[in-house]
Amino acid sequence: xxxxxxxxxxxxxxxxxxxxxxxxxxxxxxxxxxxxxxxxxxxxxxxxxxxxxxxxxxxxxxxxxxxxxxxxxxxxxxxxxxxxxxxxxxxxxxxxxxxxxxxxxxxxxxxxxxxxxxxxxxxxxxxxxxxxxxxxxxxxxxxxxxxxxxxxxxxxxxxxxxxxxxxxxxxxxxxxxxxxxxxxxxxxxxxxxxxxxxxxxxxxxxxxxxxxxxxxxxxxxxxxxxxxxxxxxxxxxxxxxxxxxxxxxxxxxxxxxxxxxxxxxxxxxxxxxxxxxxxxxxxxxxxxxxxxxxxxxxxxxxxxxxxxxxxxxxxxxxxxxxxxxxxx
Numbered sequence: 001x002x003x004x005x006x007x008x009x010x011x012x013x014x015x016x017x018x019x020x021x022x023x024x025x026x027x028x029x030x031x032x033x034x035x036x037x038x039x040x041x042x043x044x045x046x047x048x049x050x051x052x053x054x055x056x057x058x059x060x061x062x063x064x065x066x067x068x069x070x071x072x073x074x075x076x077x078x079x080x081x082x083x084x085x086x087x088x089x090x091x092x093x094x095x096x097x098x099x100x101x102x103x104x105x106x107x108x109x110x111x112x113x114x115x116x117x118x119x120x121x122x123x124x125x126x127x128x129x130x131x132x133x134x135x136x137x138x139x140x141x142x143x144x145x146x147x148x149x150x151x152x153x154x155x156x157x158x159x160x161x162x163x164x165x166x167x168x169x170x171x172x173x174x175x176x177x178x179x180x181x182x183x184x185x186x187x188x189x190x191x192x193x194x195x196x197x198x199x200x201x202x203x204x205x206x207x208x209x210x211x212x213x214x215x216x217x218x219x220x221x222x223x224x225x226x227x228x229x230x231x232x233x234x235x236x237x238x239x240x241x242x243x244x245x246x247x248x249x250x251x252x253x254x255x256x257x258x259x260x261x262x263x264x265x266x267x268x269x270x271x272x273x274x275x276x277x278x279x280x281x282x283x284x285x286x287x288x289x290x291x292x293x294x295x296x297x298x299x300x301x302x303x304x305x306x307x308x309x310x311x312x313x314x315x316x317x318x319x320x321x322x323x324x325x326x327x328x
Contacts (some may be wrong), residue, residue: 047077050280051099053089054081056178057204059228062297063102063129065312067287073316074327075279085180090114090268094122099273100284105133105182106263116271124274126267130288131228135182135260137174137240138225140215144238153192153242160195162220168197175223176200177207184256185224188242191257196222208302211235228291230299286326293322 050071054064064081071077082089082098090110092098114123139150149155156172163172174196176185186198201207207223208231214221215235225237242259249258267284274281293315300311316323 047071047075047278047280050077050079050278051092051097052079052081053084053092053098053101055084055086055089055101055103056180058230058298058302059131059294060103061301061308062294062311063287064100065308066289066297066315067100067102067284069309069312070316070323070326071280071283075283077278077280086110086182087180090123093268093270093272094120096270096272099270100126101268102284102287103129103131104266104268105135106261107182122271123268124271126269126274126285128288129265129267131265131291131294133263133265134227134239135263136225137185137222137242138211138237139222139240140211140219141236141238142215142218143220151238151240153194153240156222156240157193157195159220163196163222165199167199172196172222174198175207175210175221177224178203181224182260183224184250184253184260187254187256188258191255192243205302211237228294228298230295230302233295233299234303282328283326286328288326289322293319 050068052064052068054061068077068079068081072079082092084092084098086101086107087110089098089101090107090113093114112118114120116124137153144151147159150159160172163174164170165173167173172195174185174189176183176198177200179200189196189198201210201223207225210221210223211225211231212235213219222240231237243257245259245261250256250261267287269284297311297315300306300314301308304311306314
């Protein structure tokens with residue numbers, strides 16, 4: 001249970017009692033003193049709990065821990081990082097279990113269920129993170145260089161034999177990622193008549209390892225991947241051209257036969273958390289950075305082996321101007 005408003009009001013009343021001789025006697029001065037003490041309480045760290053969902057990819061961790069560590073340091077929040085899948089995170093808005101989903105890649109189905117209007121109103125859009133998300137089909141750079149026509153989906157079937165694995169049932173293997181991610185790969189394969197089978201890696205880390213290995217050993221690999229992602233700085237994956245995305249082409253999941261759209265990533269928050277008005281609300285609202293910023297923190301976590309909170313603290317120390325802009 002968050003306690004910001006209650007403790008702020010108690011602090012204000014205590015201060016008023018202590019300062020009665022100094023002018024808390026009139027209603028105007030009481031209101032002024034209450035407001036002043038609530039502001040002081042926020043500045044001194046009276047934040048209560050901040051429940052931050054952490055979805056299973058390292059870029060999300062980067063966002064979550066930078067915002068969370070700032071909330072701890074500047075406002076005294078007790079930050080609860082909760083490892084949750086995307087759809088499960090949204091279910092927590094109405095129960096108070098989740099306050100913030102810091103990086104949403106676009107879930108119109110969940111918006112209909114949880115936003116005001118068609119849904120229950122337990123969640124709301126808090127604006128962009130500043131990141132542009134690009135989901136697509138990728139191959140390692142050596143493969144694109146040696147067989148440049150492989151970057152056109154219409155040529156994939158002639159290479160299907162080289163993509164076969166023990167798991168792909170006689171077809172070329174397409175490497176999916178975590179099946180809980182936003183993905184339509186099985187439908188795309190089927191509807192474009194591609195002689196491939198989707199085999200899920202199960203996690204971001206497993207997909208990264210597979211692409212690194214394929215580049216190092218000059219192996220055939222095609223799979224689902226996305227930007228922002230620190231891996232591109234070390235292994236510049238090449239994107240395969242699919243039929244161009246158009247509005248509505250992904251409305252019916254089983255019929256999808258188009259590329260993924262470029263997505264403006266955004267923050268989704270609990271409506272009740274916003275209404276409570278704690279000091280971390282403006283921090284989340286103001287938080288915006290670039291793909292390069294995120295990749296820097298993500299690389300520290302995934303490649304350099306730093307703990308997420310330590311990586312976040314390092315970036316915060318190195319970027320005081322950006323941090324100051326979020327704090328207002």
